[in-house]
Every structure is written in C-alpha cells, then in structure tokens.
Amino acid sequence: MIAPNSLPRVLHEASGRPLSLAQHEEAFASAPRSGSLFEHLEASGLTGRGGAAFPTARKAKLIREQRSHNKFMVVNAMEGEPSSHKDRTLLSANPHLVLDGAEFLASVIGAKNIAVCVSRDNPAAVNHLKRAIHERERRSLRGPKLELHTPPWRYVAGEESALVHWLDDNESLPQYRPLRPHILRIGHGPVLVDNAETCAHVGLIGRFGSDWFRSVGTSANPGSTLVSVSGAVERPTVLEVALGTPLRSILEAAGADTTPQAVLLGGYGGTWFDGSRIDVPYASDTLQPLGATTGAGIIVVLPRNGCGIVETQRIAKWMANESARQCGPCAFGLPAIAEDLVHLTTNSRDAQAAYQRLVERCGVIEGRGACRHPDGVVRLVRTALDVFATDIESHLRGDHCAGSRSGQYFASVPSIEREEELVWE
Amino acid sequence: MGIRRRSGGFVLSVNPILCDGFGHCAELAPDLVHLDEWGYPIITTIPVPLSNLAALESARYAVRGCPRQALRIDRISDPS
Ligand SMILES: Cc1cc2nc3c(=O)[nH]c(=O)nc-3n(C[C@H](O)[C@H](O)[C@H](O)COP(=O)(O)O)c2cc1C
Numbered sequence: 001m002i003a004p005n006s007l008p009r010v011l012h013e014a015s016g017r018p019l020s021l022a023q024h025e026e027a028f029a030s031a032p033r034s035g036s037l038f039e040h041l042e043a044s045g046l047t048g049r050g051g052a053a054f055p056t057a058r059k060a061k062l063i064r065e066q067r068s069h070n071k072f073m074v075v076n077a078m079e080g081e082p083s084s085h086k087d088r089t090l091l092s093a094n095p096h097l098v099l100d101g102a103e104f105l106a107s108v109i110g111a112k113n114i115a116v117c118v119s120r121d122n123p124a125a126v127n128h129l130k131r132a133i134h135e136r137e138r139r140s141l142r143g144p145k146l147e148l149h150t151p152p153w154r155y156v157a158g159e160e161s162a163l164v165h166w167l168d169d170n171e172s173l174p175q176y177r178p179l180r181p182h183i184l185r186i187g188h189g190p191v192l193v194d195n196a197e198t199c200a201h202v203g204l205i206g207r208f209g210s211d212w213f214r215s216v217g218t219s220a221n222p223g224s225t226l227v228s229v230s231g232a233v234e235r236p237t238v239l240e241v242a243l244g245t246p247l248r249s250i251l252e253a254a255g256a257d258t259t260p261q262a263v264l265l266g267g268y269g270g271t272w273f274d275g276s277r278i279d280v281p282y283a284s285d286t287l288q289p290l291g292a293t294t295g296a297g298i299i300v301v302l303p304r305n306g307c308g309i310v311e312t313q314r315i316a317k318w319m320a321n322e323s324a325r326q327c328g329p330c331a332f333g334l335p336a337i338a339e340d341l342v343h344l345t346t347n348s349r350d351a352q353a354a355y356q357r358l359v360e361r362c363g364v365i366e367g368r369g370a371c372r373h374p375d376g377v378v379r380l381v382r383t384a385l386d387v388f389a390t391d392i393e394s395h396l397r398g399d400h401c402a403g404s405r406s407g408q409y410f411a412s413v414p415s416i417e418r419e420e421e422l423v424w425e
Numbered sequence: 426m427g428i429r430r431r432s433g434g435f436v437l438s439v440n441p442i443l444c445d446g447f448g449h450c451a452e453l454a455p456d457l458v459h460l461d462e463w464g465y466p467i468i469t470t471i472p473v474p475l476s477n478l479a480a481l482e483s484a485r486y487a488v489r490g491c492p493r494q495a496l497r498i499d500r501i502s503d504p505s
C-alpha cells in the first residue's frame with residue numbers, strides 16, 4: 001500500500017518504462033477494504049481530470065441506473081490538448097492502473113465492454129496499451145472485454161460525444177445534445193466516458209478506499225492531480241501534486257519561472273491567470289472565484305518578456321482551424337475572432353474597431369455550438385482581454401510591447417493543417 | 426377555479442449541426458429569432474410564457490418552416 005500522505009500516487013514507481021502486470025500487482029498490492037466500490041467512489045469526492053471536473057461518482061450513477069445489457073465503459077486517453085502530456089506520461093508508467101480503474105468503473109455501471117481510446121498519432125501510448133491489454137488477455141481473467149481504439153488525433157476528437165461518435169460510426173465529430181444530462185450511446189448501449197487519469201485514481205480508490213484517497217488534497221478538492229507545466233520552464237514537465245498546493249510551489253517544483261507575467265490554466269480552451277496571484281492554492285474551489293480553472297491540469301508559463309495577446313492569437317488561430325465546422329457560429333465565429341486578434345497584435349489602424357468586434361463576437365458565439373469547443377476559445381479570449389488589459393491599451397495606442405516584437409513564443413502550437421488535410425475518420 | 430390556465434413556458438432551440446444558416450426562421454418568428462453576422466439564428470434562451478399565444482404560434486411556424494428540421498420547442502414547467 002502506498003502510504004496515505006505520500007506522493008506520487010498514480011505515478012508511483014514511474015521509471016519511464018511501463019510496469020508489467022506482475023510488477024504492477026506487486027507495486028500496488030491490495031489492502032482489504034470494507035464497503036462497496038461505489039460507496040468509496042462517492043465518498044472519495046473524485047472529480048474528472050479530463051477538463052470539466054464533474055464528480056465521477058455522479059456520472060457513474062447516471063449510467064448505473066440505466067437498464068441495458070450493452071453498456072460501455074470508455075477510457076478517454078486522446079489527450080487532444082497540445083500542451084498536455086499527463087495521459088501519455090501515465091500510460092508510459094502505469095497502464096495497468098488505468099485499466100484497473102476502467103474495470104472497476106465497468107463493474108460499478110454494469111458494463112461488459114471497455115473501449116480504451118488513444119490517438120493513433122501517439123504510437124508510444126498505443127504500444128503500451130496494446131502490451132498491457134495483451135498481458136491481461138493471457139491471464140484470461142473473467143471480466144469485461146478490453147478493446148483498444150485509435151481514432152485520428154484532432155483537438156475535438158477527445159470531446160466525449162465526438163469520441164463516442166467515432167466508436168459508434170467512425171467519425172470524430174461531436175453530437176448535438178439538446179437536453180442535459182444527456183446519455184451518450186454506442187448502438188443502444190449507454191456509455192460512461194472518463195479520462196485516463198480519472199480511471200487511474202479510481203484504480204487506487206478501488207484498492208485503498210476513500211479515506212486513503214482523501215488523506216491528500218483539501219476537503220473540498222481531495223486527492224492528487226497530474227499537471228503538465230510548459231512554457232517558461234527548463235523542460236516541459238509532468239508532476240503529480242496534491243490539490244490545494246500553492247501554484248507557486250508547483251512552478252518551483254517544475255523548475256519554471258516563478259515571477260511570470262501570467263499563466264494559462266486548464267488548456268487552450270482555458271483561462272489566463274495573472275502572475276501576481278500565483279500564491280493561490282491550485283484547486284477548483286479556490287481558482288473558480290478568481291475566474292480560473294484547473295481544467296485538464298495544463299499550466300503554460302508566460303514570462304515577462306512574452307506577449308499574452310500574441311500567444312492568445314496564435315492559440316485562437318489554431319483552435320479555429322480545429323473546429324469540426326459543423327456549426328455556423330463555431331466554423332465562422334472562431335476564424336473571425338482569430339482575425340480580430342491579428343488586428344490587435346499588428347500595427348493595424350483597425351485595432352480599436354477590432355477590439356470592439358472581439359468583445360461583441362465573444363458574446364454572440366458563446367453557447368451556440370453543439371459542443372463546448374467555441375466556449376473554450378471565448379473563455380481564453382475573455383480572460384486574455386482581462387489579464388492583459390494594460391498591454392491591450394498600449395497595443396491600441398500603437399505601442400507594441402517588446403514581447404510582441406521579439407518573435408519568441410511560449411505556448412506550443414502545432415502547425416496549422418490545411419482544411420482539406422484534416423482527418424476526421 | 427375551474428379555468429385551466431396555461432402555466433409554464435417554452436424555449437425554441439436550434440440544432441446547430443443541422444442548421445444551414447439561410448435564416449427562414451428569422452422571418453417566420455421575428456420576435457424570437459434574430460440572425461448573427463453569418464446568418465445563423467440567435468434564439469433567446471429565456472423561457473417564453475406559454476400564455477403568449479402569438480409567440481408560440483410563430484415558434485411553431487418556424488419549426489414547420491425550417492427546411493432542415495433543425496428547430497425544436499421544449500416546454501419548461503413552471504418553477505413555482
Ligand atoms: C473540445 C473538447 C475537447 C476535449 N478533449 C478531451 C481529451 O482530449 N481528453 C479528455 O480526457 N477529455 C477531453 N474533453 C473532455 C471530455 O469531453 C469529457 O468531459 C471527459 O473525457 C470526461 O472525463 P472525466 O469526467 O474523467 O474528466 C474535451 C472536451 C472538449 C469540449
């Protein structure tokens with residue numbers, strides 16, 4: 001058993017090589033627990049680590065209450081965020097822990113099938129999972145059937161309705177869900193989708209119980225979480241931290257700039273956060289009142305010599321291109337927003353008008369896509385306008401900061417693919 | 426007493442994946458729908474009282490008139 005208050009947990013014994021099934025069982029030897037798995041899941045207070053931070057037990061309960069013989073458990077290891085490395089790091093250390101958690105969740109909801117989804121553009125993770133699933137099959141343990149699925153990598157391919165669409169019909173396109181909560185289905189079978197890291201935590205809760213889980217973190221946000229720190233750091237790092245750890249300590253531990261201008265929290269559909277506030281405990285209940293999110297555990301550090309508006313423009317442009325182009329407000333609105341940001345960052349006479357348009361368009365686009373992709377971009381832009389307000393004023397005066405002229409970038413943005421080259425199936 | 430009042434409200438909403446943005450709905454239900462700069466409908470998400478018969482009527486016109494069958498009406502029960 002891992003000692004209650006110690007870290008790392010899901011990265012326990014991580015050495016860069018995945019643990020075999022035998023090593024895994026030795027490293028995570030079970031402790032007897034009383035009470036059902038579902039009771040422990042509920043008492044643990046675990047929330048999803050894929051972005052929305054929704055209570056995992058509540059999602060599981062909804063599917064558990066459905067009557068069906070064809071339920072599915074889906075493990076989301078798509079990791080669509082360009083600056084997230086946590087899921088692949090986890091899979092290169094403890095793939096069996098993720099699969100354990102998926103099996104626990106399958107038993108909670110009564111699913112006979114588990115679909116593990118990882119992007120085909122991430123061959124290392126595909127191999128780790130192939131080997132791990134093979135090892136389990138050789139044991140011929142009874143239990144749900146494990147199947148590996150490898151959709152193409154796209155930002156929205158990891159969105160849960162797109163992922164389920166792909167499993168159902170080989171298309172990575174989000175689905176329209178008028179009523180919430182909406183139950184996603186493969187064929188007629190209700191589906192539970194959980195992020196790979198979420199599953200790994202469930203794997204531990206199933207072994208050691210909810211009290212053990214809650215011995216780290218805060219009472220409102222218990223447990224540990226993986227964070228991917230990039231930007232102004234020596235090298236991009238994945239760390240496992242207790243929720244509630246001061247953001248400053250996380251930056252120190254990652255070897256990042258501890259006097260940043262700002263940090264981007266959550267992901268590319270996340271929130272900019274002022275560098276003067278990094279003493280905040282890193283957890284949803286402390287970040288939310290400040291307008292920020294933990295999201296998928298992404299932290300991009302922007303140093304003082306960077307330009308937040310230029311970074312936002314680069315990200316927004318890429319995100320606009322990643323739209324699945326199914327919905328008008330997303331397909332046309334996001335490129336328009338990205339274009340407005342270009343006017344703000346270049347010496348454009350149109351800058352003042354562009355700023356007004358940007359604010360208006362954010363309001364028009366929000367909430368009008370079938371999925372939350374456009375809402376993420378709106379959130380990114382709005383927090384940028386807030387956190388970088390003084391920079392924007394000088395940009396509007398035609399005074400461009402040193403950062404925007406330096407040509408130095410900190411958020412890693414993949415190269416933009418041409419529309420006709422985007423693969424959705 | 427004795428008179429059944431229509432309580433609650435309704436919301437008109439669009440499936441943005443089906444919608445083609447030609448904007449017929451804005452002509453059929455001008456009070457409920459206006460179009461964004463790209464021609465896609467912006468519909469109020471605040472429930473309209475069911476007692477507003479004219480609005481309900483026009484919403485029904487829009488639902489029937491939408492060439493993509495992208496619109497739907499949902500009844501929202503009275504919170505009280
Ligand atoms: C545009 C978009 C992209 C997403 N990409 C991912 C992803 O790559 N991986 C992931 O785990 N969740 C992703 N999500 C979140 C999922 O929709 C879903 O909330 C999550 O997989 C649920 O798991 P959790 O409850 O364990 O967090 C994305 C959401 C959106 C709106």
Ligand code: SF4
Pocket residue numbers: 156173174175322323324325326327328330331368369370371372373374
């Ligand atoms: S909102 Fe954008 S990304 Fe989401 S389904 Fe519609 S077009 Fe695709």
Ligand code: SF4
Pocket residue numbers: 439443444445446447448449450451464465466490491492493494495496
């Ligand atoms: S009539 Fe239908 S398809 Fe046309 S704009 Fe309105 S909702 Fe979209």
